[in-house]
Amino acid sequence: MSDAIKGFTAPVRLAYTVNAGRAASRFLRGLAERRILGQRCPVCKKVNMPPRGACPTCGVPTEEEVQLSEVGTVTTFCIINIQFDAQARELPYACASILLDGADTTLFHLIQEVPVAEIRMGMRVRAVWDDERRPSLDSIRHFRAAGEPDAPYDSYKEHL
C-alpha cells in the first residue's frame, strides 16, 4: 500500500499572444535599426519611452516621435545575488533604471562590463548593441559605463 501523498504540482499556465500595439511596434522596429524612439505628449511635453500611443499622465494621444540618445543616467539600480529560474547570467549582476538623454521616463536594463560595486546613482551609461538586429529590447545587449562624469542629482531627481 502506498504511503500517503504529501503534495502535488498544480501548474497555472496562461499562454498569451501579446500584441505590442502601433506605438510600441514602431519602437521595436526602431531598435532593429539601432534607434531608440519615444513620443512627446502635446500637453505636458514629456517624452515617454517606450511610447504607448498615449500619455499616461495626461491621457491624450501622442504622435510626435522623438529619437533618443543611446546614452543616459542611472537613476536607481539593484544588484542581483540570488539565482532564480529562467535566469541565464553569472551572479552577481546589476539591473538599472536608465534615463536616456531626451527622455522623461526610464528604461530598465542590464549594466555590464563594470564591477557591480562601482555602479551608482547618477552614473552615465551607454547602450551596447547586439550584433543581431531584431525588433526586440534584446537588441540592446546591455549598458556599459559611458566614461563621462556623473550627472548631478538634480538632473534626474524627478525621475526616481
Add this chain to the structure above:
Amino acid sequence: MARDDENLTAPYVLEYKYRRSCGPVVGRFLAALKDGRLEGVRAADGRVIVPPTEYDEHGEPTGEPVALAPTGTVTAWSWVAAPRANHPLARPFAWALVKLDGADTALLHAVDAVEESRMKTGARVRARFAAADERVGHIRDLACFELLPGDAHE
C-alpha cells in the same frame, strides 16, 4: 515577420508551477489512486464522502477511510465536444458527477462515452485507471470512467 505597418506580436507564457500540500486525508485518497483503488471517508453521521474531506459540511471531523467499488452511477453530466490541451481525454467526452457504489456524494470526473448520444443521467460507469507504472498519486491516476457494457444509451 509582420508587414511594416502591422503590429508586432509575440507569444508570452505566464506560468506558476505551484506545489500544493494536500493534507493527510486527500493524501491517503491519492495514495489509494496510485494503488488503483478508490476510497472515501466516513463522516460523523455515517455517510461516505468521496473525494474525502477532512471535515464534513457541518464542520464535524471525518473518520476512517472506506474502500469503494470502481463502479458508480452518473448523476449529472455535460458534454465536451472539443477537448482542450489539458483535458483528460483527447476525444469528445463528458464531465460527469459520478456517485460511486457505496458513496453518498458524487465525484466529478471524465466519462469516455465517445458519442454524446450514449450519455444519460443514471448511466452505470466503471473507473479506468492509468497503467500502474504511470500512476504517481494524482487525480489523473484515475484516467476516466467508461460506460458499462449494455448501459450505453443509444
